[in-house]
Amino acid sequence: MIPIEYWLVFSSLLFVVGAYGVLTRRNAIVVLMCIEIMLNAANVNLVMFSSYHSALHISVDPSGQAFALFSIAIAAAEVAVGLAIILSVYRRYQTVDVDKINILRW
Amino acid sequence: MRRGDVLKGAFLVLLALLLVLVVTGVDWPDGDMDAISNDDVSRAMLGDEWTSGYSLVVFMIGLLLLVAILGGVFLAKEERE
Numbered sequence: 661m662i663p664i665e666y667w668l669v670f671s672s673l674l675f676v677v678g679a680y681g682v683l684t685r686r687n688a689i690v691v692l693m694c695i696e697i698m699l700n701a702a703n704v705n706l707v708m709f710s711s712y713h714s715a716l717h718i719s720v721d722p723s724g725q726a727f728a729l730f731s732i733a734i735a736a737a738e739v740a741v742g743l744a745i746i747l748s749v750y751r752r753y754q755t756v757d758v759d760k761i762n763i764l765r766w
Numbered sequence: 767m768r769r770g771d772v773l774k775g776a777f778l779v780l781l782a783l784l785l786v787l788v789v790t791g792v793d794w795p796d797g798d799m800d801a802i803s804n805d806d807v808s809r810a811m812l813g814d815e816w817t818s819g820y821s822l823v824v825f826m827i828g829l830l831l832l833v834a835i836l837g838g839v840f841l842a843k844e845e846r847e
Contacts, residue, residue, distance in 0.1 A: 661798060661799055661800060662799070663794070664794050664797075664799070665789055665790055665794060668789040669785075669786050669789055669790070672782060672785035672786060672789060673782060673786075675785075676778050676779075676781055676782040676785070679778055679781075680774065680775060680778045683771075683774045683778070684771040684774055684775065708799070710802065711799040711800070711801065711802055712797055712799055714801045714802050715797030715798050715799050715801050716795060716797045720801060720802055720806050721810075722802045722806045722807040722809075722810040723810060725802065725807045725810070726807060726810045726811050726820050729807075729811065730820075730823065730824075730827055733827045733828075733830075733831055734827070734830070736831060736834075737830055737831050737833075737834030737835075738834075740831075740834045740835050740837070740838035741834050741837055741838050741841070743838065743842075744837070744838035744839070744840075744841035744842040745841060747841075747842045748841050748842060751844070
């Protein structure tokens, strides 16, 4: 059995790696992938705390794991729309650089 | 690498250190984390009947996924001249 601290440190580092990619990279597809990494850090936390809660209490409650599956499905929907938007932007502006795509800026 | 990226990296390293320090500073009680089986998750997701568990939520999320994929296809469709 892996102690809970290891999982928490792992998910924290995963989140930080994703945040670094979102903040520093210019390619919109890479930014989307980094957002997915951050989302997966949250999923790891959901599954881990669900197991931990069941371990500490007598009753088995797998709701956290079910929520993680829902979260993965929502992430798939987000990626489908996000990639389509990036594709559409590329066709129009011939770039996926997030610094150059400023049509929504006020 | 730009100077702003280095600053952002330094900030995120500090954030990671803070998170690790907070996590390792807590005295977590011991527990067997292998208590949940696949059957438990399946039962929670789908339940024993149509209205039990998260069956309705699974249905709604499937619908949302379908709509998102249709929206993605519509957005990515090439415009006719």
